[in-house]
């Protein structure tokens with residue numbers, strides 16, 4: 001299985017590109033969705049966040065007040081690093097199981113949409129790495145229009161991430177999304193051809209997907225064995 005990395009800056013257009021992949025039957029694992037799940041009421045991440053930030057971080061219904069937590073961590077790098085370290089094990093585990101499910105379903109190519117792909121060093125497991133790039137003015141305009149946030153909040157969020165130009169330098173494929181959605185669709189067609197071509201063996205091992213494949217094989221082998229063992233015990 002080929003795991004394609006998709007990243008970029010906040011509001012650079014990752015979800016828009018993800019939707020194009022999905023509309024061409026290429027499944028996408030979205031780290032933002034996984035990160036939401038690990039903060040759901042009652043989950044392990046939720047308990048850790050309450051222990052660290054106190055009950056004041058909760059809404060009346062017991063869910064985490066995301067805008068409030070966002071304001072705290074995006075204006076304080078130490079608290080953000082702390083939250084990242086707190087949630088990283090849960091997010092990594094969630095991503096791993098999402099990939100495993102798709103692998104068991106037999107998908108040959110999947111896309112991993114992770115805003116912090118480089119920061120969290122997940123890029124080692126993905127090939128190729130696609131960076132969705134926009135010029136800084138377009139990025140801030142789209143972020144303000146989408147989130148209806150203050151310019152200060154928007155800039156804090158942009159500054160919380162590795163610079164988009166640095167990310168661009170680390171990419172195998174850069175999608176410039178400064179233009180219109182039609183421009184993006186045209187660029188995307190070429191990217192789709194590139195990511196759905198088979199990997200050479202050298203590329204496969206270089207990006208450590210070999211390690212993931214071995215891990216996934218062993219895990220699913222153990223799951224199948226346990227199922228068979230349980231069935232057998234019930235019958236006798």
Ligand SMILES: CC(C)(COP(=O)(O)OP(=O)(O)OC[C@H]1O[C@@H](n2cnc3c(N)ncnc32)[C@H](O)[C@@H]1O)[C@@H](O)C(=O)NCCC(=O)NCCS
Pocket residue numbers: 009010011031032035039066067069070073080083084087091114115116157160161
């Ligand atoms: C702080 C939280 C509660 C704010 O929630 P909110 O609904 O306002 O934002 P949302 O989760 O939709 O994120 C929007 C965008 O912000 C950026 N972002 C999110 N978390 C981070 C972070 N820790 N560092 C830098 N950028 C981030 C990403 O580009 C993301 O796409 C939330 O972002 C969170 O739990 N972040 C920590 C988990 C994480 O690292 N998520 C990123 C997935 S790898």
Ligand SMILES: Nc1ncnc2c1ncn2[C@@H]1O[C@H](COP(=O)(O)OP(=O)(O)OP(=O)(O)O)[C@@H](O)[C@H]1O
Pocket residue numbers: 008009010011012013014015016017032115142143146177178179180181182184
């Ligand atoms: N080419 C484009 N032309 C006009 N608007 C666009 C274009 N691409 C994306 N947008 C809009 O810009 C906003 C940000 O795009 P999107 O949500 O895909 O970014 P993202 O990188 O996934 O953001 P985040 O990091 O917050 O998850 C959205 O409102 C989207 O509709």
